[in-house]
Amino acid sequence: MLLLGIETSCDDTATAVVRDGRDVLANVSTNQDAFHAKFGGIVPEIASRQHLALLSAAVEDALGRANVALADLDGIAVTAGPGLVGSLVIGVASAKAIAYAAGKPLYGVNHLHGHIFAAFLERDAEPEYPFLALLVSGGHSQLVRCASATDLRVIARTRDDAAGEAFDKTARLLGLGFPGGPAIDALARSGDPTAIAFPRHRAERDSLDMSFSGIKTAVRYFLESEAGRDARSQDVAASFQAAVVDVLIDRVDRAASREPYRSVVLSGGVAANSALQTAFVAWGRRCGIVTHIPHLRYCTDNAAMIAAAADRQGEAVRADVRGLSADPNLPFAPAAFPS
Numbered sequence: 001m002l003l004l005g006i007e008t009s010c011d012d013t014a015t016a017v018v019r020d021g022r023d024v025l026a027n028v029s030t031n032q033d034a035f036h037a038k039f040g041g042i043v044p045e046i047a048s049r050q051h052l053a054l055l056s057a058a059v060e061d062a063l064g065r066a067n068v069a070l071a072d073l074d075g076i077a078v079t080a081g082p083g084l085v086g087s088l089v090i091g092v093a094s095a096k097a098i099a100y101a102a103g104k105p106l107y108g109v110n111h112l113h114g115h116i117f118a119a120f121l122e123r124d125a126e127p128e129y130p131f132l133a134l135l136v137s138g139g140h141s142q143l144v145r146c147a148s149a150t151d152l153r154v155i156a157r158t159r160d161d162a163a164g165e166a167f168d169k170t171a172r173l174l175g176l177g178f179p180g181g182p183a184i185d186a187l188a189r190s191g192d193p194t195a196i197a198f199p200r201h202r203a204e205r206d207s208l209d210m211s212f213s214g215i216k217t218a219v220r221y222f223l224e225s226e227a228g229r230d231a232r233s234q235d236v237a238a239s240f241q242a243a244v245v246d247v248l249i250d251r252v253d254r255a256a257s258r259e260p261y262r263s264v265v266l267s268g269g270v271a272a273n274s275a276l277q278t279a280f281v282a283w284g285r286r287c288g289i290v291t292h293i294p295h296l297r298y299c300t301d302n303a304a305m306i307a308a309a310a311d312r313q314g315e316a317v318r319a320d321v322r323g324l325s326a327d328p329n330l331p332f333a334p335a336a337f338p339s
Helices: 033-039 044-066 085-102 111-120 163-173 180-188 213-224 226-230 233-258 274-287 304-317
Strands: 002-007 013-019 023-030 075-081 106-110 131-136 141-146 152-157 263-267 290-292
Touching (some): 002 085, 023 044, 044 085, 075 085, 106 111, 111 131, 111 263, 152 233, 163 180, 163 213, 180 274, 213 233, 233 274, 263 274, 274 290
Parallel strands (some): 002 075, 131 263
Antiparallel strands (some): 131 141, 141 152
């Protein structure tokens, strides 16, 4: 099964060619950070215009790197949602045109499912079902019970800011610019994670939900205080990061104690954070459970993960070339697209 993947849900124009949902023959991604940095966040109009300018070349680049032609493909996989509607429309329209012209099957993939299946890419040992997935990104933070490739159920989510959003907002408070996650991770390496006792959200007894707005607000109040004005930014970054990681690992631990899982997956853009990866692997060793983290290049948005999800979900995400539409609010449950 040889698939061309297309991902344009936010600001990364990404294409990939993947065989059997695991072997990545080509992975192309054009980052737009330079266009958005001065605004402190993603500007949807700029993102969609860049996708329009770059996507055709990105498709040709992926096919060329993989040394395959359109005729060699078994299908086209594209992110159908959720995401920025203008960005999604560019990817979906392009995928439909390619699939129609080449006479190939079209698969509409949920972006969040793609992040989960990123853990299957270029791995000899794949997560075994049922597994628990901690999906943390700029827009989403949730725990997912994965009984099979098409039986995915959200069992917990953030009640306000996502973890990645909290990183970006805290980075802005520290004057680190955008995107904030990598900047805080780098700064925190020379800081003391115990220097400042930022609060950790405590879940209600029967809930696994998370909250990160309180941590972000606590950082702001601290920086405005007398102690905050004298604090090292490295210590603030490390202490904030430790608080976020503690909440995420606590929820994984609680979820894993409620029902048995064969393995646990960490995925999404925040999965690239070094402190979170270290804590996640250490937790798995303590608990005797197998942990999986995608390769760093597949943690952030990419098209290989979209092809991986389509390969495994198959007919459940098969779509009509004429009927598929971009859906910025695509539900998490595997969608039944018109066919």
